[in-house]
Amino acid sequence: MKFVNGLLGNGLSEQFNSNGHRCKEISEINFQNYILFAGDNGSLGLDKPIEQTFPYLISQKLKCDYYNLSVFNGGLDALRYNLITWCTKYKKPKAVVISVEFMNSLLVSDNNFMRIDAADYNDEVIKDISDVANVSGFFEGRNILARELLKQYVICPIYQLHYKNSIQLFDEQFVTDINYEGDQFDYVNIANLISSTIIAKTQRARP
Amino acid sequence: MKFNDGLIGNEYNNRILQWYSSDNEEKYLDNLKTQPEDWYYRNATIEYRFNDYGHRSKQINELDFDNYILFTGCSHTEGVGIELEKTYPYLLAKLLNVDYYNMAVQGTGIDVVEYNLLSWFAKFNKKPKFVVIQWPDHSRFLSQYPGYENFIPNGTWAKDKNFEKFFAAGEISGFYNARKHISYKLIYNVLDVPIIGVYIASLRAYDGKSVGVRRLDKARDMQHSGIRTNEDTANRLLHHIGTLNI
Numbered sequence: 001m002k003f004v005n006g007l008l009g010n011g012l013s014e015q016f017n018s019n020g021h022r023c024k025e026i027s028e029i030n031f032q033n034y035i036l037f038a039g040d041n042g043s044l045g046l047d048k049p050i051e052q053t054f055p056y057l058i059s060q061k062l063k064c065d066y067y068n069l070s071v072f073n074g075g076l077d078a079l080r081y082n083l084i085t086w087c088t089k090y091k092k093p094k095a096v097v098i099s100v101e102f103m104n105s106l107l108v109s110d111n112n113f114m115r116i117d118a119a120d121y122n123d124e125v126i127k128d129i130s131d132v133a134n135v136s137g138f139f140e141g142r143n144i145l146a147r148e149l150l151k152q153y154v155i156c157p158i159y160q161l162h163y164k165n166s167i168q169l170f171d172e173q174f175v176t177d178i179n180y181e182g183d184q185f186d187y188v189n190i191a192n193l194i195s196s197t198i199i200a201k202t203q204r205a206r207p
Numbered sequence: 208m209k210f211n212d213g214l215i216g217n218e219y220n221n222r223i224l225q226w227y228s229s230d231n232e233e234k235y236l237d238n239l240k241t242q243p244e245d246w247y248y249r250n251a252t253i254e255y256r257f258n259d260y261g262h263r264s265k266q267i268n269e270l271d272f273d274n275y276i277l278f279t280g281c282s283h284t285e286g287v288g289i290e291l292e293k294t295y296p297y298l299l300a301k302l303l304n305v306d307y308y309n310m311a312v313q314g315t316g317i318d319v320v321e322y323n324l325l326s327w328f329a330k331f332n333k334k335p336k337f338v339v340i341q342w343p344d345h346s347r348f349l350s351q352y353p354g355y356e357n358f359i360p361n362g363t364w365a366k367d368k369n370f371e372k373f374f375a376a377g378e379i380s381g382f383y384n385a386r387k388h389i390s391y392k393l394i395y396n397v398l399d400v401p402i403i404g405v406y407i408a409s410l411r412a413y414d415g416k417s418v419g420v421r422r423l424d425k426a427r428d429m430q431h432s433g434i435r436t437n438e439d440t441a442n443r444l445l446h447h448i449g450t451l452n453i
Contacts, residue, residue, distance in 0.1 A: 006396050008389075081389050084325065085396045094259045108381035113388045129423035132373040137350030143360060144351055147321045148210070 001078070001107075006085055009070055009076050009115070015046065022050060023068040028082045031091040034065040035198075038083050039099035042163065043070040045187055046155045053187055055097070057191035063200060064094065073118030075105025076169070080146040095198060096154055098163035100189060101184070104139050105170060106130060143169060157201065159194060208312055208319065208349065208357045209261070215319050216261020218310050218357055224255040228313045230288045230428035238429055247434070248427040253290050263291065264309040272333035276348045280318050282339025283407055284311035286437070288426025291305055293434045296339070298441035302446070305336060305413050306334075307406035314360030316347025321390040325397055335402040337453055339444065340394070341420075342413040387413060401453050403444065418447050 002009055002020055009020020017025050022044050025072030037043050037055040059066040068084060071078040079100055106129060108117040117127040133139050147169055148157075158175040162168050163184055168177065178197050182189055211220050219227070226232050226265065230253065238248065247280055258266045263285050278296040287293035299308035320340060328334070347362040363374055364411045377383045391413055404417030412419070420440050424433030432440070 001394065006392075008402075025368055055363060077385070077389050081393050084393060088397050092432060106382055107385035107389070109385035109388045111384060113384065116385055116388060117379065119382065120234075123380070125380045129380060130374050130378040131383055133367045136361065136373065137352045137359065137374075138348055138361075140353065141349040141351040142318065145318055145349065148213075149322060149325055152213075 001118070002047075002072065003116070004061070006072060006089065007069065007135060008071055008074065008081050009177075010044075010140075015050070019073075021068055022046075022053070022070065023055070023066060024080070026067065026090075029067055030065040032121065034067060034070065035059060035062065035094050036067050036083075036093040036096045037099070038069040038079050038086075038096060039161075040059040040070055040074050040101050041072055042080070042101050042161070042184055043097070046072065047185065048187060050112050052187055054187040054191040054194065055144055056186060057197075058195050061191065070099075073102060074096070074101050075100065075107070075118075076142060076146050077105070077107050080150065083150060084153045087155070092156045095157045097159045097161065097194060098169065098175075099163075099168065101163060103143065103165055103167035104130070104133070106133075159198060161190065161194060164203040208314065209356055210362055212258050213261075213330060214310065214416050215307070215312065215323055215358070216310075217256075217257060218261060219257045220259055221262035222257055224257075226429075227255040228282055228287045228294055229430045230426070234428060242339070249282045250391040252292070253288070253427060256291070257273040260310075261312070262308070263294075263407075264307075267308065270308050274332070275298060275308060277305070277324075277327065277335035277338045278307060278309040278311060278341070279315075279323055280311040280405065281315040281343040281347075282311070282313035283420065284339075284341040284405070285313055286311075286431075287313055287447040288431040289351055289434055289437060293443070295437040295440040297384065298386070298438060299444050300338070301443050308335075311341065314347065314362060314430060315343050316349065316360070316362070317343060317345060317387050318347075318349055319360075321394055324394055328397060328399075334400050337403055337406060337448070338398060339403045341407070342387075342417060344410050345383045345413075346377055366432065378382055382428075385433040401451065403451075406445070418443055 007019050010016050047076045055066050055068045069082040108119045109116045160170050160175045160177050162179045163175050164181045208215050209218050245255040296309045349358040351358050406412045406417045408419050426433045
């Protein structure tokens with residue numbers, strides 16, 4: 001992971017733009033008509049060409065542009081950081097689609113903040129942190145603070161893709177929760193579900 | 208700690224206390240036995256007056272939003288163990304002839320600092336002239352258990368074996384570094400006013416540009432910074448602000 005232009009992105013790879021995000025450059029976005037994606041592995045879809053990822057497919061179906069802030073194994077910290085920073089710096093999107101597989105991911109860094117990475121769960125020390133964070137109420141506290149901050153900064157409709165067995169960040173009063181129990185790698189199915197939900201919601205909102 | 212109308216404060220909102228946090232009566236009575244005859248706190252009393260938000264500050268609707276500075280931090284900035292008029296936020300505001308609001312809460316970690324600052328900037332259109340952030344111990348965090356209203360602040364004071372393991376692992380792994388790195392950068396991304404950092408000399412500094420608190424004396428609880436230390440901090444901040452062209 002790396003910080004570029006104030007945003008947290010993935011490391012160097014041809015799959016990513018100059019900010020480390022799997023989409024076009026920010027300067028090329030049509031800010032009048034775009035959707036913002038944020039999350040981790042699912043919305044990155046690194047196992048498929050970009051044209052087969054669900055953010056791309058949704059943007060085609062909805063005939064709009066998109067930006068994808070997703071960070072591999074970034075979890076809640078990357079989501080919170082990127083979404084709040086984006087909403088502070090850029091014109092608000094038509095909608096935000098949140099998809100976090102690993103809400104309780106942990107990030108690690110060195111003393112001088114030269115690097116930031118997803119923690120390695122094979123490391124016993126990380127397992128210790130994760131175990132205690134679960135029973136001590138750390139994760140619950142972190143989720144509540146992030147949720148309440150995001151409510152204040154993300155001022156547009158939020159769609160939350162909710163995988164089977166994943167942690168739901170927002171309750172249904174604040175976002176449109178899209179419960180998905182199918183194959184996590186079936187991006188066509190996920191794209192159809194999210195686009196049809198957005199279309200239905202948008203049509204319902206019109207007089 | 209708990210949410211009070213969108214900001215995190217202590218659970219004593221709208222209350223006046225004689226004792227608070229580590230500044231408790233039992234410890235005070237013990238200290239009376241060991242402190243010199245002329246110990247200032249043999250006679251002086253302290254009033255802890257908390258506003259609607261559980262902050263040791265005036266009510267927000269009494270704040271001069273056209274001319275104010277904003278403080279946040281932990282008990283050192285809240286002024287545990289000293290009178291309100293002796294705290295460095297009060298003294299600095301007086302030296303600068305501005306109003307101030309102090310969101311500091313005892314036991315605060317970087318999570319509460321980030322939450323309260325970002326919430327303040329989302330909630331109120333009128334920005335402070337600058338913000339003073341006293342960076343807390345990076346190992347502190349808030350816990351929440353389902354069904355409970357209050358958060359529980361955790362820090363190295365926790366004696367539980369699990370927590371001891373957590374604190375050690377957090378240091379070794381770089382987990383605390385990442386946590387504070389993200390919050391620090393996010394605060395700088397969002398706040399569009401000058402930020403002045405303060406750090407307690409015994410804790411690890413967050414950056415190389417914050418003003419250190421030199422411990423010159425102790426407060427009534429014999430744990431926190433005393434009157435001279437707060438005066439010194441206010442003066443050092445005033446000097447530092449003078450160099451920043453704010």
